[in-house]
Amino acid sequence: MITPAFELTQDPDFLTIIIKVPYARASEFDVYFEGEDFKFYAKPYFLRLTLPGRIVEDGREKASYNTDEGTFTIRLPKEVPGQYFEGLDMLTSLLAPKKSRSAKPLVEEIAASAELSEEEEEEEFDWEIEQTPYEESSESPPRLQHPYGFGNLRSGVFQRLQDELSDVIDIKDPDQTPAGERRRKRLEAEAAKFEPDHYLADFFEDEAIQHVLKYKPWWVDAHKKMTALQRESHQEHDTHTFVVFSEDEREQLRKFTNKSYLLDKRSRHHVYLGLIDILLAYCYEICVNEGDKNVESSWNIRKLSATLCWLESFSCIHDVLVSFGRRVLCYPLYRHFGLVTRALSDTAMILQLGKAAVLKCLLDIHKIFRESDPAYILNDLFITDYCIWIQKIKSKKLAALSESLQQTTLTKSHLGLELEELEAAAVLVQEEEDALKAAGTVSKQQLLPSESETSDSEGSSSTSSSETEGSDSDERESSTSEDGxxxxxxxxxxxxxxxxxxxxxxxxxxxxxxxxxxxxxxxxxxxxxxxxxxxxxxxxxxxxxxxxxxxxxxxxxxxxxxxxxxxxxxxxxxxxxxxxxxxxxxxxxxxxxxxxxxxxxxx
Structure with a gap:
């Protein structure tokens, strides 16, 4: 069976489902709906959805088929008129019915997804490679592997692919490196990479940086519209009106496999903080390139995010901001603290817009990594799971996360790079140079009138001496003529x-x-x-x-x-x-x- 392309819209009384089924027989299709369940079948297409609200069959339902476009349009009445169905853009979460909340199905589902990923890796296995028979050794116990990835649910991925993935992450042998050691090595690498001359050059000569800071991405206008509507109606609105997904993004959502995640409280905390870290890096990339993509886009995002580059697991929002600020001032082309604060404000806007805006950004990151080799592995470790997981959380969680982000302060002194002392010393040097230049200018200006006064005095003295010498000029001439x-x-x-x-x-x-x-x-x-x-x-x-x-x-x-x-x-x-x-x-x-x-x- 083929899952068709589909989209959902709504008005106060009806839910509209548009299903694209080219080459299907319009005379042979079945539609079933009751409560939150919706099923559609037209050979070879099959679609089953779990709706975010209840619908009812009362004679007002309608269905039509456009033969030119090959689309079915089905209008279904809502059980409660005026009810707003949230999350109609979250197509992946609508594809399958809701699973049980018991632990056993969740564990089995994650295990099944892990088996599928292992099977896919086995299909790409090189059968011509030279093999060595496996010999079990009782002397050396199995090495402990430290987890990483989305929710720290992965391990052993880099054990065989370290040489191929050395350009993707900075940490060496992550499977055998604990989280504390990763953080220590990351801080050492950032301290060694920081260049005061580069930072001061961007600090004093920031024309290009001020130019890119004026760029306004799509979420700025969306946030303004949402804020204006909330002020007028004094109630919250779903972001479906402000966030629009392209057809490519919808197609990517349909390709994802819907699954659930068994996360404890600590793992969920790491996931939320990792999301902030990834969005900060993405906002920096969009700002400095003014919305365009280039060959460095993949490098910028993964390099600025310690979650992606060092497989970091943060414990608080302040640690996320400090890590991002340090990496902005150490690695990319533009190293300015103003870009750090701009990324913070942009990330807060995206979180306030809700999960639709966050999902749109994650889909863009997914596309950037998908087209970059070998950064695509980061999709398997983080971004794909984030795209599926974000569709199932409540926007209120993201709003609270945005509020916490805005309440967290970040200053230059927090980064541990002695930026304020460096700037103060540079300003003093500049003031001394300006004072020397000003003194040289004043001395030149004073020299000009003094020279004119000297010339005037010399002229007057020459005049007086000429009067004195005029009387005996004949004598000097006669004396010179006599002596020769x-x-x-x-x-x-x-x-x-x-x-x-x-x-x-x-x-x-x-x-x-x-x-x-x-x-x-x-x-x-x-x-x-x-x-x-x-x-x-x-x-x-x-x-x-x-x-x-x-x-x-x-x-x-x-x-x-x-x-x-x-x-x-x-x-x-x-x-x-x-x-x-x-x-x-x-x-x-x-x-x-x-x-x-x-x-x-x-x-």
Missing amino acids: EINSFQGALEEERTAPLVACDGLRQGTGTSALGVSEETPKVPLQSVSLPGKLIEELEMQMHSAVRLSEQPEGLATASCVSQEQEGNPLPEPDRFSEDSAGKGVSWRCLQSQAHCFFSAA
Whole structure:
């Protein structure tokens, strides 16, 4: 028998069942319904459903067949008009009648499903592989295998497939590694993988991250619509109105084998926490890729979920959030704490929307893993069971889980990566660099006006000196023309500007220190310190006249002597030519400086 494709809709008074049976004989079909049971048969199709509400046969039921589309449409009246049937989208849970709540059938059902999976693995067995006869050894007892997978119901899966599945999970030899050891190794791997430079780069240069954070997936609009309707009517609404399954998703639901799960309280707790962990990784993937899928989608989801990558079993919601936050900051391309908080809010929205929204996300994950080799093994370990299990739980459970998730706080300090200290140090360095840049800018701005002031002062001084030098310019020209060369001492004029003023007796003016001692021990006084250059010139001229007897002939200079130099026995250097203007005044400053150097500099 073939299970046909079907879907269910409802209005306040009727339940409508649409069954697709192409190539069936429309004249040969049977329909049976009573209470919660519904049966349909049209060779070779057979459909048996357990409805979430009761229907009644009162003459208002109708059935029609569309030959072009090959579909039966059956309208059945509700026993209680206005009653809302919850879970009409949960097609897998509707396929078979409800099982007994006793432990024995549940155990048998799980065992039967395990046998079926083992038979499927045996059918794919390579018969050409070299075999070794099995020898039972009494010396080594059987090794203890630690469970994992959905509800920790699996074990021994990776014992033979470790080499092939090394790219799927990070834990080595999970069958022989207890849960505590897995957690310890996971934390060590995350601490070794964390890169402060990568984190700081995304922290300071987050343009791309801020862009992807603006993306709004489908559950954002659905959550807004649900919240608006709840505010208007002040009552809860089923999410069937807001969550729509595609035909591919419906087909996948029909392919699942309906089964029940025998879970104790501790196992159910692990299942709920694992669901949060998987949804967080999925929300991150949808956000950073803005709803698109790529070759890295499978890697992102399983890498960010410690449930999938390390076969982790969490004990509280806070541990789930800490694990997810650490893995976001260690492994993917975008490592930003804002993406962690965004995934938290998205997961809370999905849980508030109910099991239909959660099932749609799980089906999308199932498709991503199904198309990725060898990640498909994660469907067998987790996702397929989650897709079947989620259809049978109540949405109120998920709403309570969402509320607990929203009440759990996660900060950067909880992640144990010293993010706040790292950010504070980086901010200090950035502030110092900004201060240095600002100081350099201010110094440049101050340098420009100071240079302009210097140029102005130099222009004024050059103007005054040009006036002084204008009167004796003829004398310098005549002196140069007579000697045939420029004064040999003029090359050291800039050095002489800083020479101290020394009296004829070899002492510095106003002091009792010799000129030689002053020149060797004390810094020279710059010429700019003299406020009245005109008086200085006259004073220097008087000192020179008192020390030297000038002759009108150039040879007279050769016989001139300085009192201090005669007493010290220092030879006199050959003076340069000295000339006066017609009034005996207006001596050139450069000429005076050169002559002062001639008389007062040490031999």
